Amino acid sequence: MKHFALRIIPLTVGLILFSQCFTHAWNYAGHRIIASIAYDQLDPSTQTAMLELLKQHPRFEQxxxxxxxxxxxxxxxxxxxxxxxxxxxxxxxxxxxxxxxNREKYHHGTWHYINQPIYLDSASEQVLSRALTANVATSIKEGDDPLLFNILQALEYCVKKMKDPAVSKADKAVYLCWIMHLTGDSHQPLHSSALFSKKTFPEGDRGGNSIRIGKSNLHSQWDGLLGNSFKYSDIVGHAVGIARNPAMKQLGEKATQQMNFSAWINESHELAREKAYCPEILEAARKSEAADGKFQKLSALPPSYYQQAGTIAAKRAAQSGWRLAELIKNVQ
Known part of the structure; x- marks a missing residue:
């Protein structure tokens, strides 16, 4: 039998950033790092209960x-x-x-995000805020279509289903996967927000997906901040490195005092407004707005931007991991 020596990755996230490929949604590594942090906050009986439930997943074998x-x-x-x-x-x-x-049954694209608006300027806000098409609801109302839920509505819905004794274990296993995933997504700043402007982004920039930077885009770059390794030992080692850092542990534990989903999104929205959409991006958007309205690709952002973003990502992973564990305890 093989044994894994967990490699504790130092919390110098900024040094990792320039060797990464970027994908979508806190990527493979990011979501698993958060899940691993959460796993270690659960007692053995809860771990066992969640694993037994996941084994009832309708696609567990596949x-x-x-x-x-x-x-x-x-x-x-x-x-x-x-x-x-x-x-x-x-x-x-x-x-x-x-x-x-199966894609129609299980894939829910709108569940992953909410496009709370960040307006490029007051003129854009004055015009666009009156006819905002984005679903920015903070809760479910009677008659809302689950297929059109945003991340806040989806989290509310999945938690309700997990607590419903009439829901089958197979379905609860699916909802558990969504709760785990959406808790992570809610802590990624660009899953909370979109940049709006009259000419360039009248319907929003899709959470940074329309902000081209080099061979990637702003959203994908944030999704990849926690790394891109597919190796179990790398992922678990990174999770342990975050969880055992005293400042991160304190941050994660404190985060469980706020379990309101809207508060999580508001934290992310503030980070998007203050940090993700940096002056270089806003200036490029203003130039595009003054010209033909087509966003001109940026070649790169300053190294300091990625260093700061990496630190933010690690903090959000800690908060998300501890909150996910607390949420699981409350819905089992």
């Missing part, structure tokens, strides 16, 4: 068991269990690639 790497299959049950738990946090992103019938 998306979990058959996709488990040989190195994990040959490892200890403890490692296998953590792998399953971390896999659950990324499952809603896997649903993007399902075939037509």
């Amino acid at each position: 998306d979990f068991q058959s996709r488990m790497p040989d190195v994990i299959k040959n490892a200890s049950p403890e490692i296998q269990n953590r792998w399953i738990f971390m896999r659950a946090a990324t499952w809603p992103d896997l649903a993007r690639s399902f075939n037509d019938a």
Whole structure:
């Protein structure tokens, strides 16, 4: 049997940033780092209960068991269990690639975000705020279509389903995956916000997806801030590095005092407004607005931007991990 030596990755996130590829939604590594942090905050009985529930997932064999790497299959049950738990946090992103019938059933694109507006200027706010098309509801109202929920509505919905004794274990396993994933997404600043302007972004910049930077975009760069490794030891090591950092541990524990989903999104929105949409991006948007309205790609942002963003990402991972554990305790 093989054993894993967990490599504790120092919390110097800024040094990691320039070797990364960027993908979507706190990427594979990001969601799993958050899940691993949460896993270690659960007592053994809760860990076991959540794993038993996940094994009732309607696609457990297809998306979990058959996709488990040989190195994990040959490892200890403890490692296998953590792998399953971390896999659950990324499952809603896997649903993007399902075939037509299963994609329609399990993939919910609007659930991952809310486009709370950040207006480029007062003129844009005056014109666009009166006819905002983005779904910025903070809760579910009677008659709302679940297929059109934003992240706040989706979290509310999934928690309600998890607490409903009439809901099957198979369905609860699916909702647990979504709760794990959306808790992570709610702490990514660009899943909370969109930049709006009269000419360039009248319907928003899609959470930074329309802000081209080099070969990537602003949203994808933030999604990749926690790393891009697919290796179990790297991911768990990074999670342990965050969780054992005294300042991060204190931050995570304090975060559990605020379990209101809207508060999580408001934290992210403030970070998007104050940090993610930096002066260089806003200046490029203003130039585009004054010209033909087509955003001109930026070649790069300053190294200091990525260093600060990496620190923010690590803090949000700590807050998200501790809050996810607390949420799981409340819905089991």
